[in-house]
Structure formats: C-alpha cells, structure tokens
Amino acid sequence: MSKRNDDECAVDRRNFLKVIGVASVSTTIPGVAIAAETTAMGHGHAAPALGSRPGYVFLNLDEGGFIEAAIDVLIPSDSTGPGAVESGVVIYIDRQLGGAYGSGARLYLQGPFQEGEPEQGYQLPFTPAELIKAGIADVDAYALEKHQKNFAALSLGDRDAILKELDEGKATLATVPAKIFFGHLWSLTQEGYFGDPIHGGNTDKAVWKMIGFPGVGNIYTDAILEYRNKPYPVEPQSIQDFS
Amino acid sequence: MATKLKPVDIVIVGLGWTGGIMAKELADTGLRIVALERGIQRDTDPDFVSVTKDDEVRYVRRNELMQDVTKETITFRNNTSQTALPMRRLGSFLPGDGVGGAGVHWAGITWRWMEWDHEAYTRTVDRYGKSIIPADMQLQDWGVTYAELEPYYEKFEMLCGTSGKAGNLNGKIVEGGNPFEGLRKSEYPTEPLVRTQANLLFEKAARERGLHPFPQPSSTASQPYTNPDGIDFGQCHYCGFCEQFGCEANAKASPHFTVIPLAKKNPNFELRTRSRVLKINLDSTGKKAVSVTYLDARGNEIEQPADLIILSAYQLSNVHLMLLSGIGQPYDPATGQGVVGRGYTYTNSGGATLYFDENTHMNPFMATGGTSSVCDDFNGDVYDFAELGFIGGHQLSAGHQGARPIGYHPTPKGTPKWGSEWKAAVARSYNHTMGIGGSGAVMAYKQNYLDLDPTYKDAFGRPLLRMTFDYTENEYKMSNHAADVAVEMAKTLNPKSFTRNTKSGPYSIVPYQSTHNMGGALMGTDRSTSALNQYLQSWDVPNVFVLGATSFSHNSGKNPTGPVGALALWAADAVKNRYLKNPGPLAPS
C-alpha cells in the first residue's frame, strides 16, 4: 500500500502543532496537522494556508485526528497529486456525518436485525454517523492493545497494516464489523476526494486537475468530435465556480 | 377512516414513462382521469438547468431522485433456504420517484427487442425442440409478436426523438445499422450520436472479428427535434451527467416534458403529487376493482373510487400492489401454481476492461447515456443455442456514459487498493481506459419469484415485497462467453493491459447493476402461466391494466424501455379503442 517508510512516525497532533509553532492550539484547525506534517517530510505539496478551513460540525478533535491519520495513509500526498488530508476530505466526511446521510437518511433501519449473507448488503442498526463513531473507538482500542498507542499516533506503516486488517476483516473489533467500518470510511474518503469541492473536499479541484476531469456545467456538443482522441486540457469548473 | 372522494372514470397509479403515456393517450377522451404519483414535480427549468444538477454526491451517492427506502423497500434472498433481509440501502437497482419516474434520469438507451424475445418459447422449440430448455426454466411467449408491436415501437421512437441508424428497413439490410433487428418501417427520427474514440476502437475490433457493430439507438436527440406532438427537444450536450441525472437540454426524452404536460392540457386530467397508493380495493366478488386507497401529501388516508385502474408504478411496485390487493393468485414456487410474482428476472453481464497508453485519449467525460457502439451477433436467436450452451444471448457494447470521478476511476489489475501506487494508477488510467461490456439476458426460473415478506414492513405498515433471485448455469455460461468475446476483441486492439470480467458467485443486491427488474405479472395467452393477457389486462380483475416490464417473461440482452413504451402505447390503444367502448376482458380466457 503506502510506499512510505515505517519509521516516519506521526507526531501526536496536538504536540505537533506546538512543534511547528501554530500560535494557539485552542484555535486548532482541523485538516492542517497531517498536511503540515506531510510537507515537513518533504512530499512536495504546500500545506494549505492555515485558517482557510472551516471547523468540524460533527467530529470531536480526536475523531478528526483519527480520520486524518487514516486517510493520509489511504491517499497520501505525493508527486502524483494531492493527498486526502490537504484535499479537505476530513471536512467532507465531517459534514456528511453531521448531515442527513450521517443520521440515516435513505437507510431503512427497522428491525429485526440479523447478519445475513454479504449479498444481502448492510444489515446493522447503526446510522453511518454511529457506525463511524463506534468504529473509531473500536480501532483505537485495537491499536492500543496492539501497539500501546492510539491509531493516530502510530507510524504510517502500522496504520497501513491496521487498515489492511480492517479491510480484509482480519481485525476483530468490539462493536462494529471491521470490514464494514473500513468500507464506509474508504467510500467516504473517495467521495470527498473525487467529488465536487462544493461539499468540502477536492480543494481547488486539484484532484480533477490531476486526472483531467473538466468538472461540471459543460457542453461538449462540438468538442466531442473536435477533441476525439486528443487531450482536452481545460481548467475544471465546480459547482462553486457558478455560485 | 379514509375520506372517500367522488368517483372518477380512470385512476393512474404512478406517473412515469408508462403512466405518462397512458395519461396522454387517454386524456382526449374527455373522461375524468386522476393520476396519483407518490413523488414531487420536478421541471427542467429550474431543476435541471441549474449547475447543481451536475452533482455526483447528491444524485449518484445519495440518490436524491430515487425511491426512499425508509418508506418503501424490498427484502432479498438468493434462495428459499435463506431468510430474506431488507434492502436497507439502494444498490443493485434504483427505482425512480417523482413525476416522470425513472424516465427523468434514465440513460435513454432505446431498443426494439429482437423478434425472438417476443416469441421466445415458440421460436426456441421450433428450432431446437423442447429438450434444450433447462428443467427449471420458464420459457414463454408474450402473446404479441414483434410485427404486431412494430407500429408502437415506431410511435415510441418518434415520441422520444430516438437517435440511431436502421439496419433492416422494410426488409432491406442497411449497411451501418443492426442487420439482426426486426423489420422497421422507418428510419430513426434523429441521426446516430457522435462516435467517440471508444466507439471507433470497438467497431474496428468487431469488424476484424467478423461481427456487425452499429451505433447505439438512444433517446438523447443528436440534433434539435420536434416530435409529432409538437414537443421540442434540444440537441444533446454530451455533458457526461446523464444516467441518474435530469437533462438540462430536454435532449434526453422524459415523460416530464413530453407526454405528461400534454395530458395536463386537458381539464379532465388531474395530477395529484405526493400521493402514495397503498392498495387497490376490490368488490366482494374479488373480480372488480372499485377504488384505490392512498395517502395524500399531509398523510391523510383517501379513497378514490374509479371504474378503471391503471397500475404504472414500476415493475416492483406493480407486483407489490397486486399482491397487497389480491389481484391474481400469488405464485407458489413449490407447486408452480399461481401467477403473481412468477418469473422475476434481472440483468446479466460479462466483458473486459482495456487500459491503453497515454496516446489514446478517451475523453470519457464527453458522453451521454447512449454514446456506445453495439453488436447483436450473440443476442436473441442470432447464434446457436445448442453450440454455445445458453439461451437468451448477450449484447456487446463499448463506450462511456460519463466519467464522474467518484464512481469512475478504473485501475489495472494488480494495482494496490489504496496509497501512492493506487493514486498514480488512477491518474494514469482515467483518460485512457475503456470497457467492452456484455449485457446479458436472464431467463425466468421456477425458483426466482416475488411474494410478500412475512416479517418486515414498510413505513405504512404493509409487508415488504420479498425477492428470491439468483443466476443459474445458463447465465454464468453466457457471462463467460461475453467475457471471452470481449477478451478476443481486446487482444485485437492491443491495449497495455486488460482485465476479464464475469459474473461469479451469487447475485448480490449491493453494487449497482441496472434498473431492469422484470416480470412478476407476465403477459400471455394462457392464464395459468400469465397474470395479464396480451393487452396487459389482469385476467382476474379486468378493470385493472398493469403497465411496465412487469409483463416481460424474461429479460433480454437489451434495455427494457423500448418495449415498455411500445407496450404502453399498445395497451393504451386497446383501452381507448376497445375497452372503453365495451368494458370487459379483451382476450378470451
């Protein structure tokens, strides 16, 4: 998975903010810590300007730190393009969990509940917000037992290994099934990363620029023939650009 | 207690493609018609002309235009040894919700099914004998032939401004069209859509392998168009936000700007939105429907009496309402007796994904639902069932339908699931990848059916519809064959790498596959194996007509809405010109 060295240890985020001299920890800005760390470690992308991000509506700081620590492994910042953290994915996830999706909109939650076959789909009584919250606590407990540290305090390599165990269902968690927790986290991460910046992720449309997706509001009636089998290098537009 | 309203002549339950067609066709009779639609009204202007329409999170990930499963869902199991569990989240299919139904956000692919599809039993037995039919397969005819439906297919295409190229014009095979299609009396109303790079590559590979590629017929108008009713269509923008999205250009045919406004022009037609039908009420004989019970926008229970009831609530809701209302005998898989819930079928697939180098630019985001090229060489009865070992066939096609990045970021085989390597592969592949996909038939089987769930209820206290469904050897063989042909074609194109994709393992309700749910109240001429006669009229309750793919006795390798629309027009004709003049059964039982 991640190509980074195991010994690139994540610094505890609150301490790290002190180390790099953020003036006031009380105005901690979610989304900054890991991105700053990444920059400090020389991955080639400027950290977003401090203060440019809105705060959390749902996550507490530890949960935010957990998600940053996880998504930084899933989609790291590197020479290909932006990482999930600097792309604002944690903001996306926070808003989703704090909104209708998080509270179970369009999720049938009547009992009785039983596990069933994988082909029968999601069968838990948790809303997505409850699932992620419980899963974070579970994985932290798992990390503590295994490494005597919270997940966010682990090295990249150890975090990657734990995420792999979750994905493969090899880790047994106290409350939620590991695979299902990971599946939700990974889906949300990709949504925030690849989705329209209007929802809080994909900062500066940098992910769309990286893959060459021209965004929304396009009329290709002429371009479709004119650019057939040719590159189509345009500045992508997001919903925000029309707002 | 329900408030009982004054009787009307006709009630239409659900106002999507089929309800909209029926409403428009009957509105000029002057009869009092009420359409009850559970969802809201959305209009091109302002709902789809705003750029907020191009929102993948809102419309694809959160399904805003689709059925809300907290109100109504189904339960699912692969076979009767399992306990069916609720579909707690939408996945495999996406029933529409709101005026226009799934017609608002379909992909616009518009087929005439093959001649064989209309007479699958007769044509199979004539050619191979009965012994070719697997013991559990329920193969049967529609009771209406392609030739009989041809004028209605034509009418639906004219209504929709369908783009395409005829391959069989009055019996003459035309270069560039589909040589295997049934005889057409006229050319498509608009020209084929622009060919994309993926289309050209597919066509090249197909020709090299001796296959017969042609442009996908699609109801996204390739040029400005005015239909015979005077409805104007814009030219397709190829905006890439087509399937699962409304269309900002009125290029993608939808009932919400075609048939429904036409029906609304008649003062005798009334649409009631946010009106969810819970049940059709029968009289004491059980052979006559007298009214429907629905919940209005404020949740009040209303009874609306009517002489004629049209069920057009999509395949799943149609069967659900029939079972809840006692219209026709429920199917029992143990005995094979009963007809309501019988013959549920779905979609099959198999194919390949091709990864090219940086010099091949797909521009997959410049697309509409129908920017594909297709081959019917292994579909219907074009190929030899005995030689290939499966019945029903598949249709191979290639082309992008848009490339919204949350859902579309393919990576070659062997790519890690996340991390830097994954990201590099995503960035490298996005504009240089195409699929060759086989869309396969699924036949009806004794063990696949719909009934009422014994445990789970919807938000209104009604038992959920229970789906019992899995593939059989016929479908797996077909899927493998589609993949084999796709791989052969891939090799001709010499991509950097490719993957072979097949169906394996049981059917899963989780990933989106298609909203092509079929069957459950089949049409036919034998009432022991069909719930409806060939005019889509209930055998048991003749003042109820049931529209939609509910009536299809198998799912062909082609998308359903062409015949769904044609049959709605065919049934409307029968209602208008025969039933209304002399109410009663339209076919001898």
Ligand SMILES: Cc1cc2nc3c(=O)[nH]c(=O)nc-3n(C[C@H](O)[C@H](O)[C@H](O)COP(=O)(O)OP(=O)(O)OC[C@H]3O[C@@H](n4cnc5c(N)ncnc54)[C@H](O)[C@@H]3O)c2cc1C
């Ligand atoms: C994303 C997507 C893409 C598709 N692409 C294609 C394609 O490219 N080609 C193709 O051939 N087909 C396609 N289809 C399928 C096509 O949309 C359907 O075949 C077609 O819309 C069916 O028409 P219908 O009238 O049976 O149902 P619908 O058009 O869905 O209309 C049913 C209506 O009934 C309403 N309703 C349901 N229950 C009740 C109730 N109890 N009371 C009141 N109202 C009710 C619903 O809200 C809905 O408005 C696609 C479907 C989807 C979802």
